[in-house]
Amino acid sequence: MKGTLSLSNGQSFQGIWKGAAKDVQGEIVFFTGMTGYEEVLTDPSYHGQIIVFSYPLMGQYGIQTAHLESEVIQPAGIIVTELYEGALEKGISLFDFALQHNVPIMSGVDTRSVIQTIREDGTMQAVMQLEGKPLPAWKPIRTFLVPHVTAKTITTHGEGFPHIGLIDFGYKKSILQALLDRGCKVTVFPYTVTTDVLSAYQLDGLLFSNGPGDPASLEHKLADYKEWATNYPSLGICLGHQLLASAFGASTEKLPFGHRGANHPVMNMKTNRVSMSSQNHSYVVKKDSLPDSLSVLYLNVNDNSIEGVQHNELPFITVQFHPEASPGPAEHHEVFDTFFDLIPFEKKVSTHA
Incomplete structure (x- = not known):
C-alpha cells in the first residue's frame, strides 16, 4: 500500500505504508542518530509525535526488549527511507514491533527533503494517511502530554542509599537504571504527588525527569517544585530542567526544530x-530570563542555548541533555556523581552507622 505524509505548510511526500492501517496526526520531528531507534521509539518524550529518522536504514538489528525505555511505542507514526525486513539473529523486527503497538510506518520516503523542510520552516503538524483518502481536518495541538505518560501508582525500586524520589513526567527506564546501578533506593512518583506524600517517604534527594510537551503546561505545579527543590537536593533532566528553572523565575521558549540526536x-x-550529549527536546530556557539565583552550568556549542543550570545557594543542578545517554555517548555519567555530592555527607555517615 502507498501512503502520504502531509505537512501543515502544504507540502506532501509519498511512501510505502507499513503496519497499522490508520491515519495519524502529530508534530513532526527528526532524529539524527545512526543507531538507538529502540530507545527513541519508546522514549516518552516523543509521545504523540511523528518521528523521521535521518539515517537511511532502520530496523537492521531488530528490537531487543532490554533496550526499551518504556513498554510501548510513544510516537504516533514513524517515517524512514528504508525499513530492514530481512532475517534477524534475535528479537523481533521493527515492523512487527510497530504492528504490535498499532503504529504505522512509512518507508521509501525522501527523508532528506522532509528534514530539510523542518529545518527551514520549523516543526509543524503533519498527517500520515493511506493513499487515496481525503486529508482530514487538522486537530487542535495537544501541549499537555504528561498525564498520558506519568506513573499511575507509586513504586519503589532497590534498597540502597541514598533514597531518591523520581518525579515522573515520562521518565526513561535508563534513568531509573542509572540510579539503581549507583546503589540507590528509588521511589517513582506521579507528577501529581503532594508535598505531604513526599515527606512521608524520608527522601534524600529528588530527580525531576524528562517528559513530553510544553513546560508551560505545568505552570500550576511550579510553586510545589520550587518548595521541593528548596528542601531536597535535586537534579532536573530535560523537561525537569525546564520546570526547575521556571520554578525559580526563568522562562522558556520553543526552538525552531529542536535538538534530537546523540551528537x-x-x-x-x-x-x-x-x-x-544525547538530546531530545523542543523547548529551552531563555538565557536572558535567568534569575540572579541561577548560573549557567552547560551551554550548547552549536547554538549557545542553555544546557544546564545550578542554583547559587541551594543544592540543585539541572541538565537539558540526557546524562544516562541511552542512546548516545556515556560522557555525562558524572552528572549523577555531582548530584550525589549535593546530598549531605553527614546523612550518609549516620545512615550507615
Whole structure:
C-alpha cells in the first residue's frame, strides 16, 4: 500500500505504508542518530509525535526488549527511507514491533527533503494517511502530554542509599537504571504527588525527569517544585530542567526544530570542557530570563542555548541533555556523581552507622 505524509505548510511526500492501517496526526520531528531507534521509539518524550529518522536504514538489528525505555511505542507514526525486513539473529523486527503497538510506518520516503523542510520552516503538524483518502481536518495541538505518560501508582525500586524520589513526567527506564546501578533506593512518583506524600517517604534527594510537551503546561505545579527543590537536593533532566528553572523565575521558549540526536556538543562552564550529549527536546530556557539565583552550568556549542543550570545557594543542578545517554555517548555519567555530592555527607555517615 502507498501512503502520504502531509505537512501543515502544504507540502506532501509519498511512501510505502507499513503496519497499522490508520491515519495519524502529530508534530513532526527528526532524529539524527545512526543507531538507538529502540530507545527513541519508546522514549516518552516523543509521545504523540511523528518521528523521521535521518539515517537511511532502520530496523537492521531488530528490537531487543532490554533496550526499551518504556513498554510501548510513544510516537504516533514513524517515517524512514528504508525499513530492514530481512532475517534477524534475535528479537523481533521493527515492523512487527510497530504492528504490535498499532503504529504505522512509512518507508521509501525522501527523508532528506522532509528534514530539510523542518529545518527551514520549523516543526509543524503533519498527517500520515493511506493513499487515496481525503486529508482530514487538522486537530487542535495537544501541549499537555504528561498525564498520558506519568506513573499511575507509586513504586519503589532497590534498597540502597541514598533514597531518591523520581518525579515522573515520562521518565526513561535508563534513568531509573542509572540510579539503581549507583546503589540507590528509588521511589517513582506521579507528577501529581503532594508535598505531604513526599515527606512521608524520608527522601534524600529528588530527580525531576524528562517528559513530553510544553513546560508551560505545568505552570500550576511550579510553586510545589520550587518548595521541593528548596528542601531536597535535586537534579532536573530535560523537561525537569525546564520546570526547575521556571520554578525559580526563568522562562522558556520553543526552538525552531529542536535538538534530537546523540551528537550534540555541550560545554561545561566550570571546566570549559566540551563533550557530546544525547538530546531530545523542543523547548529551552531563555538565557536572558535567568534569575540572579541561577548560573549557567552547560551551554550548547552549536547554538549557545542553555544546557544546564545550578542554583547559587541551594543544592540543585539541572541538565537539558540526557546524562544516562541511552542512546548516545556515556560522557555525562558524572552528572549523577555531582548530584550525589549535593546530598549531605553527614546523612550518609549516620545512615550507615
